[in-house]
Amino acid sequence: MKTIVLNKPGEFEVTETVQPTEELQAGEALVKVHRIGICGTDLHAYTGKQPFFTYPRILGHELGVEVLAVAEGVSNVKVGDKCSVEPYFNKTEDHAVQRGFTNCGENISVFGVHEDGGMREFFKIPAQYLHASKSLGYDQLALVETLSIGCHAVNRAKVGAEDTVLVIGAGPIGMGACQFAMAAGAKTVMLDINESRLDFCLKHIKVDGTVQVDQEADVTEKRIREQFDGNLPTVVIDATGNKFSMANTLQYTASAGRIVFVGLFPGDFSFHDPYFHKKELTIMASRNSLPADFDQIIEMIENGQIDTDPWITHKILFTDIADHFDSWLKPETGVIKAMLEL
Template sequence: MKALQIDEPKSWKQIEIPEPSPPREGEALVRIHRVGVCGTDLGGYLGKFPFFSYPRIPGHELGVEVLAVGPDVTNVVVGDKCSVEPYINCQKCYSCQRGLTNCCEHHQTLGVMCDGGLTERMILPARKLHPANELTYEQSALVETLAIGCHAVDRAKVHASDTVLILGAGPIGLSVLEFVRIAGARTIVADLSEKRLSFVTDEMGVRDTLTITGGPDDIERLEGLTDGRRADVVIDATGNHLSMARSMQMAAFGGRVVFVGITQSNLDFPHAPFMHRRELTLLASRNALSSDFTRIIRLIESGAIDTGPWITHHANFDEVPTVFPTWIDPNSGVIKAIIHVV
């Protein structure tokens, strides 16, 4: 059975792996139809993503079909289209006992710490499959990205009266945008790239954008958009340590700052003038919860989330080693690339 592996940074290899064994209790055998590509995959390819180890079969944004189920499985049946919740948790640690399955102490993300879905078939815990029979396989593969934004907005406790500044207009920033809008809050999207800001304006209807320069005028222009108040909520989706440290300067007094991006660098920020003086709340947001997947599938089914603008690039399985490096170029215009396995 064919699979694609990143055997070391910047190196793809097509390999043969054994066919999966029949599913046991609590398991399901699935056929992989679509695999979404995100910043985790790009960072893993470049050797820049924390937690990624080599060699690794990537792929955690998955649209799959159920081929067989174990004897006790009741949440899915053969033939179901499903979105995959790729966060494998132990179900035993203190975090799992409290329902915090997204930050299990022994957490393994498919395609990052363990092999993922860039192959033909695989065995998965059936509890990680979310039926999505009204969605296309492409839409099912998008659900995980949207879940990251859903969880981050929930962490921020966004209200309709809030002004929310989203730093970073990549896929995670866009997933945050979807749920800020559902919450009814005012949104400002900031990025270094004029091209990305044009996309959120033209394709996603965002009225207020901010081109980040790194200078003091960034704050001045934000204050111009907010009557001098700055943002009630700042959600940093950049994964850039300089942006993350600076995000506190963009928050209003009593504001909330959420880090949904990931950096390997230390964060260095002044405590007294921003964190303390403004009495800010600082939150991390990791992965998502099972309930987020169910919610998102229903929102896509109802039309509350339009997936149309999201998918900008496609590739067949055999094309990936050649095409994948081109998706790293910021000028490629990639928002979400989808790999067709079958």
Template sequence: MKGIVCEQIESFRMSVDLPEPELTEGHAIIGIRRIGICGTDYHAFKGNQPFFHYPRILGHELSGVIEQIGKNDEGLVIGDRVAIIPYMHCGKCLACRRGKTNCCKDMQVLGVHQDGGMRERISVPISHILKANGLTLDEAAIVEPLAIGAHAVRRSEVSESDTVLVIGSGPIGLGVMAFAKYAGARVIAMDINEERLAFCRSWAKADQTINALDSDVKQRLSEMTNGDFPVAVFDATGNATSMAKSFELVAHGGKLIFVGLVKGDIAFSDPEFHKRELTLMGSRNATVSDFDHVMDVLGKSVLDISQFITHRAAFDEMIDSFGTWLMPESKVIKAIVEV
């Protein structure tokens, strides 16, 4: 079986003799058809991903077709098109027992803590397989990153007519914007790239945008909200400076949701935090209900995934293409690998 192995920092190898996965009880063998390339994959390749060890088969944004499966209660059969939930939770810790499987104490994420889907076939627990016959293979592969945004919006309890700010217009930030809009919120997008801000308006339907490099960001945000500031601010940058500054951009009584992850500490002003009675939230991964919500929305053709996916490569060409996707001038939003 063919697969791509990240052997060490900045080093991929195409392997042609990976062991075939064996069908075991409670699992299915999935023939991988699409692999979305995530920031996690870029960080792992460059050596910036926490909790990561080499060698590793990357890939956790996955869609494919069931090739082998036994009897199951989910109605899954050979030939079904599927999306995969890559978060392997323990089912025993307090978080899992309370239904928060997205932040399991002993989480194992495909492509990060254990080998992922950048190969021809993979064994996946049936509990982590979602039938996606109504979606395209591209859409099914994009369910996972969009579910992260949908989960953050659900955590925030944003409702219709609320004004929210989303900082960072990478794929995750764009997903937050799209699902905040779907929830009926007024969305303000912030980034340092004007082309990305234009995409926020055209694809995610952001109502207004702010360039984070402007000198009067706080004043502009105040003017846009009649002095109230947003009731929810989502930071999807993974940038410590941005995350620290975001405390000052939230309305009194509002919520700050950290969707991006930074490798290090974040400091903030306690008086600013307390005078707002601010609620600070972390948002990690997504649950089954978030995946179901995303699949339902995609099935309604609300989001144009053909614009979201800007680059693609065949499996045998991925190694050569990967380096170019890291370059800012390539203007990648989402790259997909076809198997």
């Protein structure tokens, strides 16, 4: 079967590997890959900037797949089902997993990151990580994992219709967070430095407003207040992974507000403690997502509550990845979500 291997930073190889032929173990399914979404993790791995990463590696964790066979004991999917893949595997039932936090277990292994993923024609997987839909296409199913990161952040913040929400970072994660915050009934505004991304959010994601970052935090705060009738937002979701942006969230959040950090900064950062105490803020991290998030997203797309049409801006054949990947690193390419098609 055709398989794409990232041998080292900057070097993809399209190769032939052995198709899974041995018998399925209890609880497993054999799937055929139809779509693979490209995410920030893949881009960072390609450039050699992904932490906790080893080479060679088969990437791919945003997947739309078809079930070809199921083993004894599988009841959640059947042959022929179209599925999204939940890529957060837990090798042990550690304390977090026992408490339901499968997104952040101590021994978590993310498919396509910590272990070989879905950039291949077929693979076996524990069927518990498959989420089926009777009506969604493979493009939509491959977007579910992307959307789940923002969905989980919004769920972490317990966003409701009484809230006002500022999302920082107009990438796919931030855009997803906007969609779920709006679906919860909250007025939602996107903040970013990139004017074209903000325009995209207004036109296609249909956010309630946008704010372009100024070099002076006080100017940015003023612009934020203008979007919220003179007030600051009750919830701020930062999807940048930038330590300066993360530190500024305390200034941009209303008293008794909640801050959720989705983006990961691989180091230390500091914040102005008087903001934290004076405003009695709550700061939360958000990592990966939960099985319930996948089910929620699939249902919301099926019901028309979430529109996936604007997301896929670039689509190529699976085997043409090496010819296009470098261009996707350039902002002028305008990539929101690139998709590989098998």
